[in-house]
Amino acid sequence: MQASHLACVRLQSGLMTSKYEPQQIEIKWQDKWAQDHLYEVTEDPDRTKYYALTMFPYPSGDLHIGHWYAMAPSDVRARFKRMQGYNVLHPMGFDAFGLPAENAAIKHGIHPYTWTMGNIERMRSQLRTMGCIYDWTREVVSCQPDYYRWTQWFFLKLYQSGLAYRGTAPVNWCPQCQTVLANEQVIGEGECERCGAAVTRRDMEQWFFRITNYADELLDFSKVEWPERIKTIQSNWIGRSEGAELSFGLENAGIDEDEIRVFTTRPDTVYGVTYFLLSPEHPLVKKLTIPDRMAEVEEYVEWCRRQEDYERTALGREKTGVFLGSYVTNRFTNERIPIWITDYVLLSYGTGAVMGVPAHDERDFEFATKFDLPIRPVIAPPDWDGNPLQQAYVGDGRLVNSGEFDGLSVDEGFKAICGKLEQEGWGKATVAYRLRDWLISRQRYWGAPIPIVYCDRCGTVPVPEEDLPVLLPPDAEFKPTGESPLKYCDAFVNAACPLCGEPGKRETDTMDTFMCSNWYFLRYTSPGVDYGPYDKDKLNYWMPVDLYTGGAEHAVLHLLYSRFFVKALRDIGLLEFDEPFTRLYNQGTIIYGGGKMSKSKGNIVAPDLYVSKLGADTVRAYLMFVGPWNLGGEWSDSGIVGLSRWLNRVWALCDHDYAAGTMDQSTDDHVRHMMHKTIKAVTADLEEFRFNTMLARLMEFTNVLGPIQEAGSVSAETWREAMRILLLLAAPSVPHIAEELWTRNGHPYSIHNQEWPSFDEALAREEEVTVAIQINGKLRDKLVVPASISEEEIRALAFGSQKVKSYIDGRDVNKFIYVPGRIVSIVVS
RNA sequence: GCCGAAGUGGCGGAAUGGUAGACGCGGCAGUCUCAAAAACUGUUGGAGGGCAACCUCCGUGUCGGUUCGAGUCCGACCUUCGGCACCA
Numbered sequence: 051m052q053a054s055h056l057a058c059v060r061l062q063s064g065l066m067t068s069k070y071e072p073q074q075i076e077i078k079w080q081d082k083w084a085q086d087h088l089y090e091v092t093e094d095p096d097r098t099k100y101y102a103l104t105m106f107p108y109p110s111g112d113l114h115i116g117h118w119y120a121m122a123p124s125d126v127r128a129r130f131k132r133m134q135g136y137n138v139l140h141p142m143g144f145d146a147f148g149l150p151a152e153n154a155a156i157k158h159g160i161h162p163y164t165w166t167m168g169n170i171e172r173m174r175s176q177l178r179t180m181g182c183i184y185d186w187t188r189e190v191v192s193c194q195p196d197y198y199r200w201t202q203w204f205f206l207k208l209y210q211s212g213l214a215y216r217g218t219a220p221v222n223w224c225p226q227c228q229t230v231l232a233n234e235q236v237i238g239e240g241e242c243e244r245c246g247a248a249v250t251r252r253d254m255e256q257w258f259f260r261i262t263n264y265a266d267e268l269l270d271f272s273k274v275e276w277p278e279r280i281k282t283i284q285s286n287w288i289g290r291s292e293g294a295e296l297s298f299g300l301e302n303a304g305i306d307e308d309e310i311r312v313f314t315t316r317p318d319t320v321y322g323v324t325y326f327l328l329s330p331e332h333p334l335v336k337k338l339t340i341p342d343r344m345a346e347v348e349e350y351v352e353w354c355r356r357q358e359d360y361e362r363t364a365l366g367r368e369k370t371g372v373f374l375g376s377y378v379t380n381r382f383t384n385e386r387i388p389i390w391i392t393d394y395v396l397l398s399y400g401t402g403a404v405m406g407v408p409a410h411d412e413r414d415f416e417f418a419t420k421f422d423l424p425i426r427p428v429i430a431p432p433d434w435d436g437n438p439l440q441q442a443y444v445g446d447g448r449l450v451n452s453g454e455f456d457g458l459s460v461d462e463g464f465k466a467i468c469g470k471l472e473q474e475g476w477g478k479a480t481v482a483y484r485l486r487d488w489l490i491s492r493q494r495y496w497g498a499p500i501p502i503v504y505c506d507r508c509g510t511v512p513v514p515e516e517d518l519p520v521l522l523p524p525d526a527e528f529k530p531t532g533e534s535p536l537k538y539c540d541a542f543v544n545a546a547c548p549l550c551g552e553p554g555k556r557e558t559d560t561m562d563t564f565m566c567s568n569w570y571f572l573r574y575t576s577p578g579v580d581y582g583p584y585d586k587d588k589l590n591y592w593m594p595v596d597l598y599t600g601g602a603e604h605a606v607l608h609l610l611y612s613r614f615f616v617k618a619l620r621d622i623g624l625l626e627f628d629e630p631f632t633r634l635y636n637q638g639t640i641i642y643g644g645g646k647m648s649k650s651k652g653n654i655v656a657p658d659l660y661v662s663k664l665g666a667d668t669v670r671a672y673l674m675f676v677g678p679w680n681l682g683g684e685w686s687d688s689g690i691v692g693l694s695r696w697l698n699r700v701w702a703l704c705d706h707d708y709a710a711g712t713m714d715q716s717t718d719d720h721v722r723h724m725m726h727k728t729i730k731a732v733t734a735d736l737e738e739f740r741f742n743t744m745l746a747r748l749m750e751f752t753n754v755l756g757p758i759q760e761a762g763s764v765s766a767e768t769w770r771e772a773m774r775i776l777l778l779l780a781a782p783s784v785p786h787i788a789e790e791l792w793t794r795n796g797h798p799y800s801i802h803n804q805e806w807p808s809f810d811e812a813l814a815r816e817e818e819v820t821v822a823i824q825i826n827g828k829l830r831d832k833l834v835v836p837a838s839i840s841e842e843e844i845r846a847l848a849f850g851s852q853k854v855k856s857y858i859d860g861r862d863v864n865k866f867i868y869v870p871g872r873i874v875s876i877v878v879s
Numbered sequence: 880g881c882c883g884a885a886g887u888g889g890c891g892g893a894a895u896g897g898u899a900g901a902c903g904c905g906g907c908a909g910u911c912u913c914a915a916a917a918a919c920u921g922u923u924g925g926a927g928g929g930c931a932a933c934c935u936c937c938g939u940g941u942c943g944g945u946u947c948g949a950g951u952c953c954g955a956c957c958u959u960c961g962g963c964a965c966c967a
Contacts, residue, residue: 279883279962286882286963293967314967327967367965394965404967413965484966605962675903677892681885689891692903698918743893746902753902822898827948829898865947873897875947 070701072665076786080181088800089183091139093591100136101592102128103571103631105600105608106143106190109169110150113176115655115673115685116647119640122670123679123741124599125182129782130736132183133806139592140183141574143190144170147198147563149227149244152496155528162496163524166193176658181666181785183802188577192566197573198498199519200583201566204619206501206512211622213260214490216510220331220398221489223252228532229493230256232562233486234287234606240361243607257491257500257559261614265290265483267628268613276634283605289484291315294468295401296477298326298387299379305337310378313400313482316410317471318463321452322428324418325406326378326387327371329397330354338389340375347372347391354393362393369394369417381476382453382467392417400482408442415442428452429460488611490562493534495526497560505547505554514548520556534558567608568615571595571630589625598631601639609634635739638682640673655685664694667784671697674741674783693745697787699752703759704777704791708769711762718764722813724754725775729809732779741783748780770795778807816871823848823874825857833874841868848874 083089093099104124107117121142128140144166151162158165170191177184190197208214222231226247235243242249261268265288271281293315300308310328314320328335330351339347350372354362361367371392378387387405394413395404408418409427418425427439429447449455449463458466471477491500499520501513513520523542526535536542536558547554569583575592576584609631616630639646642653660669672690676683728751735744755772758764764772773795781788781801792801816837821844823831831853835844845866848854858878865877 282883283962289963289966291966312967316967362965369965392965394967396966399966407967411967413967416965482966602961675891684891686891686904689904695918696903742891743902746893749902820898824897824948827946832898867897867947869897869948873948875897877947 068705070698070705070787072667072697072786073662075790076179076181076666079786079789080178083800083802084178084186086800088802089140090185090187091137093588094137095591097135097137099592100128100131100138100597101571101595102131102138102140102597103574103595103599104140104142105598105604106145106567106570107173108148108150109144109146109166109173111169111172113173113657114647115642115657116640118180118657118669119673119682120600120637121177121182122180122673123637123739125180125184126670126674126741126782127597127599127736127739129183129785129802130806132802133778133782133804135805138183139185139188139574141188141190142177142182142184142186143188143570143574144173144192145563145567145570146170146191146193147497147560147566149494149496152494152528153532155496156530156532159528161524163193166496179658179661179666180670188574190570190573192563192570193496195519195521196580198566200573201498201561201569202501202513202518202520203515203583204569204615205498205561205565206515206518207622207624208259208618209502209512211618213263213618213622214257215260216255216257217487218253218255219258219489220251221254221256222249223254224249227494228534230254230489230491232489232564234488234610256489258487258489259614259618261488261611262483262485264614264617265485266481267617268485268610273629274632274634276631277602277636280602280605280609280634280636283602284610287485287606287610291482291484293317293480293482294464294471294477295480296320296405296471297381298405299381300338301379305334307334307337310334310403311401311477312403312405313480314405315482316407316464317467317479318449318455318458318460319407319410319428320380320382320405320467321449321455322407322409322426323380323383323385323387323405324408324424324426326389327395327404327406327417328374328389328391329395329402330391330393331397332391332402335374335391338374338376343373343375347374350391357393367394369413369420371417371421373421381474382470388423390421398486399484409439410442410444412442412444415439426451488562488614490565491557491559492562493558494560495522495528495535497563498566499536499560500557502557503545503547503554504557505550505552507552508547508549508554511547511549511554517548534560536560564608564611568612569619571598571612572625586625593625594627594629595631597633597635599635599637602636635680637679638677640676640682640685642685660690664690665697665786667787668694668697671745671784675745677742679739679741696745696749696752697784699756700776700780700784700787701791703752703755704773705794708759708766708773709762710764710766710769713765714763717758718768719817721754721758721764721768721772723817724751725772726809726811726813727816728779729775729807730811730814733806733809736782745783748776748783751776751779775807777801778804819871821872821874823851823854823876825854825876826878827875830854830857837871841870844868844874848876 102124104121128138132138146166151166154160154165155162192198205214222236224231224242224245224247226245227242231242231249236249237243240249269285269288269290293313294317295311295313296317297309297311300310335351369392371390374389374391376389378389380387395402406414406417408414408423408425410429415425425439428449428451429443430450431443431445431447446460449458455463455466468479499522501518501520503511503513505511523539526539528535543556543558545554545556572584572589575588579585612630617628619625620628642655647654657669668690671693675693728747731747732744735747777788777792785802789801793799818834819837821833821835822829823833831851833847835847861878863876863878867875
């Protein structure tokens, strides 16, 4: 598409019009909107606020089509809400800490700050070409000291309230990224969420947040409107199981401990315990192993240690285990139960110990069969003949072989045995979770330093608030191994103890970047505030976020962490709401050439090229048109021209003086009807994120208007109104061309400050409908009738039809059904 | 293995249980042009029939079911993509 020196073309009707040149008008309006601060917002108690948020991007270098796909439709929706009269906050920023910057530092010798800020500058200018209503005065850049100062401040608040702690645990280590990872960041078959490398286990002392304190509240979604899918993923991840903790006796084991506790979801099967299992890492394993078996046990423990974690827990693996030679006592039966260790029992879940009930647990059944341990049924399956079970029975039934509890159902037995546990002091009903505390320390440079000093005398000492931020040293030396340079930066490490003033050592770990994204949406409400992370009045005006849009891949990462964080801040007294994001909407993925776009595949679509060739409005519209937003879609180089053509047609319709010719009242009425019908449909579609059908409706409307423009068959007034409605409805989707044509049509600047049009239900309704006639379920005729037609009238018309007559032809009519405005269904024998 | 989403023309996709294929791409034919591109107009699910306006049959992953009527609801299965996966 070339800029024409002759910017006029002649229409068939002889009217003159200019040519649509997006390159010229888009930059013009972007500059004008910025100059006029059109999209800057302030708190206005008289208007209903609407906080529409898109997940902020990592500044990887260039804005790619995936960013556009996430951002353009969100912007359209935000603009729509704005025209509906809401006070809309729609900010943008950068999730700027993270490993790629540090890797660039190692590889290319460029400092992470320089690399990141350079990328941000480039992406910011690319973002401006999209024509979004971002209020740039509120931009957040998480790697800037005026931001991470508050990230550190929040850490201190959590530390002071006991929600942040340092502890030793077997943690996930990514050898590629040279850092530990949270459980949520290990995906698939034990791979690093970032780089895909195989994660290994290490015992390390690390910083954790007590997200497990909030497990139950995080399962409560009653205050949010989120997709079922995300709620399910989070619920599965938290993994709540109701059961009981009960102790087994160790009286004669010759050690200090006199019991071991297990967690079970089936206390009702306690009479069926025939062996006892410990995790190989359980601290009592050594003490409970008899000398004769020590060598074998040690060999097995060593073998387990060498297994990758995901291998150990892979389903369908043959059971392994070793007998320790010692026994526990089942308090209910006073039986001696042999203690085994096996790798399918995890130290991190429950108590790291399990009671083996082979008759009623598939895994235990497999284990017992392999090692020839007894299988004792204690729940009778229906129709059970008393013979040995061929497989574990996990269903409902009556308790048998269970002493005083015989005859109870599974549910009754559960309750009765829990009652006995409490009564005897052997244990209690309790709940176990799969969720673990969130590991937030990272052995890397490019993150917010954890504000802690270790002092030989005072121990672990938090940095005083007034000394924040703990700044990253600019002169750190990046090692090719990826080891954190902070450890070797003496100027950073050596710090006086805030309490006693003696020399201390600074914590050299930085925080997980998900900590930075835990609160950026709070910061948007209070740009530039330096007396706190946010201003409480501003926060209370805007929060919570009304609509949050982004990818579903953050289900148990950012989306779970942020919910936890807001609840923690609420309990500390820093804010007063329970959930950060009231409504969540996940867009799908945009693919190209049959696959997800990625740098390694080399199938990246660069939007800049299309913007300069066809215009940002065209790219915005095309991305909305490829399919339902939540399902994603495929980028097609040829498909986009359809949207370019459509905008050219819109231009041709709006940008010339309309000349009424031979007027025709029915055409005039039809255009009015189309106007109202289109307003209705477009409004409903935008409300429900149906951007693709919304544009299809607008296209239908323009397809009707084309021939009318040529013929001049409606009044000038009707035409002008049609143009007005068309532009208003298109304004959120294609803001530049809409503004330009709005101005050219003599309307007052800016179209984006106009009210969203309303429709008249009576005019939106069809006056004439085509009613299909089915005979015995087959379509046989169609009748064009007034929508108001009565059943009697349509009955007469239907039976009067020659086609219908030929199909009925003397046969008996058994049934006549009329669905008003839709269909007539006649059943003949 | 369990849970969830999806399967419709050559392609992307539309269809409150009521005319399957809106809208767009691509194709074909035409207008314009010396020509091409662009633009515009018409046409376009498949098979068959008719000089014709048209007519008939088939058709929404597969097989059944409910219903006057099923892409849509129910049951079983197949495929693809996500999530969870020895969590006691």
